[in-house]
Amino acid sequence: MIDGCQMRFLVTGGAGFIGSHLCDYLIDEGHTVDVLDDLSTGSMENVAQLERNDRFRCTVGSVDDDEVVDALVREADVVVHLAAAVGVKLVVDSPVRAIETNVHCTEVVLAHADSHGRPVLIASTSEVYGKSNALPFREDGDLQMGATDKSRWAYACSKAIDEFLAMAYWRERGLPVTVVRLFNTVGPRQTGSYGMVVPTLVGQALAGEPLTVYGDGRQMRCFCHVADVVQALAGLIYDERARGNVFNVGATAEISMLDLARRIIAATGSSSEICLTTYADAYGEGFEDMYRRIPDITKVHALIGWSPTRSLEDVIRDVVAYHRSVNPAPEIPALG
Numbered sequence: 001m002i003d004g005c006q007m008r009f010l011v012t013g014g015a016g017f018i019g020s021h022l023c024d025y026l027i028d029e030g031h032t033v034d035v036l037d038d039l040s041t042g043s044m045e046n047v048a049q050l051e052r053n054d055r056f057r058c059t060v061g062s063v064d065d066d067e068v069v070d071a072l073v074r075e076a077d078v079v080v081h082l083a084a085a086v087g088v089k090l091v092v093d094s095p096v097r098a099i100e101t102n103v104h105c106t107e108v109v110l111a112h113a114d115s116h117g118r119p120v121l122i123a124s125t126s127e128v129y130g131k132s133n134a135l136p137f138r139e140d141g142d143l144q145m146g147a148t149d150k151s152r153w154a155y156a157c158s159k160a161i162d163e164f165l166a167m168a169y170w171r172e173r174g175l176p177v178t179v180v181r182l183f184n185t186v187g188p189r190q191t192g193s194y195g196m197v198v199p200t201l202v203g204q205a206l207a208g209e210p211l212t213v214y215g216d217g218r219q220m221r222c223f224c225h226v227a228d229v230v231q232a233l234a235g236l237i238y239d240e241r242a243r244g245n246v247f248n249v250g251a252t253a254e255i256s257m258l259d260l261a262r263r264i265i266a267a268t269g270s271s272s273e274i275c276l277t278t279y280a281d282a283y284g285e286g287f288e289d290m291y292r293r294i295p296d297i298t299k300v301h302a303l304i305g306w307s308p309t310r311s312l313e314d315v316i317r318d319v320v321a322y323h324r325s326v327n328p329a330p331e332i333p334a335l336g
């Protein structure tokens with residue numbers, strides 16, 4: 001694939017949070033984009049800005065529909081597979097749907113990409129590192145999952161199966177596949193409905209409600225701006241040397257959930273308080289969480305020179321601005 005060459009992309013899950021930003025980028029770059037999305041967690045509003053562009057087309061349907069996927073993959077030059085059941089809450093609440101969506105849809109995409117010889121980028125997740133303590137996480141490190149009676153691990157295991165299958169297609173059939181393990185990605189258009197922490201806390205702060213922080217709030221995460229993540233995805237899609245490889249993509253600056261909540265309260269001028277709540281109340285008994293999760297991004301940096309350029313302040317500012325734009329009232333009084 002040559003930089004500057006105009007191509008047709010199939011983006012599954014392209015009406016979702018990350019997918020819609022990737023579509024904006026690809027259209028800006030002069031490419032043609034086909035989206036296949038069932039709108040289960042995505043929405044047409046996310047791609048409303050592209051609807052009048054004659055290089056953009058959105059098919060509402062499921063990635064488990066062989067016939068539709070076959071036709072779209074045949075037309076595409078490159079496939080980016082982002083469609084998935086995403087979010088801890090959604091996975092804990094609907095584990096059957098999560099496992100079936102994440103495993104079966106990836107099977108369908110890889111099978112059709114293979115039969116038409118199309119390069120594929122598969123979105124995986126930092127969740128696959130599970131309970132590993134080998135920080136920062138390296139792509140060649142061991143994965144450490146929890147027991148199968150804890151639904152939380154279903155997301156990680158289903159994505160790990162996707163990775164194994166992708167690597168099997170690469171080794172056995174020579175299908176050009178790149179796997180990207182995304183860490184916490186945040187920005188405009190992400191919704192808090194499925195357990196995503198930043199939009200949830202921002203929504204609570206703007207509504208003047210208590211900010212709910214799980215556990216003791218000392219668990220740490222690294223948040224990467226979606227605009228940075230899109231740059232990494234694009235760089236890896238264009239680079240043939242990425243094929244047959246797994247890459248971590250994420251920010252490396254850590255913050256605790258308590259400090260995150262405090263930063264959001266300060267950024268919104270909210271008078272909300274922070275309310276600690278147990279994991280059991282949020283997700284049911286037996287929920288396991290990890291205290292820290294940091295990516296080692298040496299590999300992606302060495303190949304395409306990528307590292308995040310936006311700070312947590314940028315992330316919070318853009319998420320707050322987005323929430324205010326889609327839900328302008330009620331405005332809360334400033335402190336002091």
Ligand SMILES: NC(=O)c1ccc[n+]([C@@H]2O[C@H](COP(=O)([O-])OP(=O)(O)OC[C@H]3O[C@@H](n4cnc5c(N)ncnc54)[C@H](O)[C@@H]3O)[C@@H](O)[C@H]2O)c1
Nearest residue numbers: 013016017018037038039040041042062063083084182185
């Ligand atoms: N946001 C993050 O922090 C994060 C972190 C790690 C990995 N990821 C991965 O990135 C990808 C995109 O996630 P996102 O954050 O944009 O979530 P999202 O929920 O906004 O996007 C997923 C999209 O897939 C669509 N979809 C789900 N099942 C489908 C099906 N069967 N057929 C067609 N479309 C379907 C949804 O409607 C949605 O538009 C996912 O594969 C996810 O696992 C995201």
